Amino acid sequence: MAVRGSRHEMFPDERGRFGVFGGRFVPEGLMAALLDLEDAYHLACADPGFVTEYRELLRDRVGRPTLLHQVRRFGELLGVPGVRVYLKREDMAHTGAHKINNAIGQALLARRMGKKRIVAETGAGQHGVAVATVSAMLGLTCVIYMGTEDMRRQASNVLRMKLLGAEVRPVDIGSRRLKEAITESVRDWVASVDTTYYLFGTAAGPAPYPRIVRDFQTVIGAETRDQIARLEGRLPDYVLACVGGGSNAIGVFHPFADDPRVRLIGVEAAGLGVDTGEHAATLCMGSPGEIDGSYSYLLQDEDGQIARTHSIAAGLDYPGVGPELSHLKDSGRVTYRAATDAVALRGMQALSHTEGILAALESAHALGHLMEMADRGEIPEGSLIVLCLSGRGDKDLTVAAERLGVA
C-alpha cells in the first residue's frame, strides 16, 4: 500500500511466498477463506475510499503520525561519542502499542466483506485490546482467545478487553499461551467463516496475512523515514526493533529495505539465555519448517515438535516468526540478535530513569540490546540510531516491579 515501486515490493509472489518462505499450509476448508480474503484485500487497496478511511482513522483515532524524537540522556548513557538515538513512539498510539495500526486496517476490511463478528488471538493482550477497541469503534462483535498463562501475566489487559465489550475466551491447553490461542481462533473461524473475520495480529501465519499485516504496519517506517529526513537530513545508520511474530519490525524495516547502508537489527527474546532452552529466539536459534500455516523459521525440540518457549515479555513468547523476516535473514538484509530477560529489564530501567518513559518489556529488548552493543564497542562514533518503541509498559508493571525490586 505505502511503498509501491520499491524493489522489495515484488514480495510476496502470487503464491504468497517471500523467497522460499511463506505460503498457505492449511486444510482445504481454510483455503477458500484465505483466497477470499486475498481478493477482498486487493480490491480494497485499489479503492481510494478504503485507503482514505484507513488514513483518516489513523490520524483521528490513533493519533498518527506518532512522535519521532531524540533521547539525549539515554543516548549519553551509551557512552559513544556523538551518537544520536531517536525513538519512534508507537507507545503513544491509542491503546499503547503499534498493534492498532493493523487492527484498524483489518477491521475496515472485515466490514467491507460484510463480516460483523471478529475473532482474534492475543498473547500479551495488546492485540486483543486493539481489536476490542476497533470493534467497539466500528460496531462489530468481538471474541478474543487468550491462553490462561498469558491471562495470568497480563491481567490488566484482560480487564481492558472486557470493559471494551469483548468476550475473552480462556484457552487452557498446551503451554496456555499464544500458540494455543491461535489454534482456537482458527477453529472458531473455520466453523463460522460466513459471518466471521479472523483478525490476525502479527506478520506471520498463512498468506495473505503476512502481507496484509506488513502493509498496515508499514506506516511506522514510512513516517520514520520522513521524520528523520526532516530532523537530520539523512537516513539513519541503524534501525532496531524487537521481534515477536515480526509486525513492528517489518513495519519499521520495510521502507528502508532498499537502502543497504541502513543497518536493520531485529532483537528476539533470549529469555534465560539462548543455551538454556528457555528462550524465544526463533531466527537466531531455530530452523525452517511449517508453523501456523506458513513455512518459516521456528523453534523445535529434539523430537521435531514445536518447542516450549520462554520470555519475560508475553508478546515475544512465540516459537514462530513471519516469513518475510525469515527471508530477510537468509538474504542477509536484516541482522538478528537476542536479548535476555535481564538485558530487557536493564533497558526498561535505563529508559525510565533517563527519559521518564516506561517501555513495554517487548520494546525493552531492543533498548537493552542497544546498550549491550555500546558496551561491546560495536557502535561507531557519531552513529544515528532509530529504535522502534513498540509499546508502553503499563501492562508490565507487576512483573517489572517485582523483578526490579521496587514492589
Ligand SMILES: *Cc1c(COP(=O)(O)O)cnc(C)c1O
Ligand atoms: C505484540 C507486541 C510485540 C511483538 O509483536 P510483533 O508482531 O513482533 O511486533 C512487541 N511489542 C509490543 C508492545 C507488543 O504489544
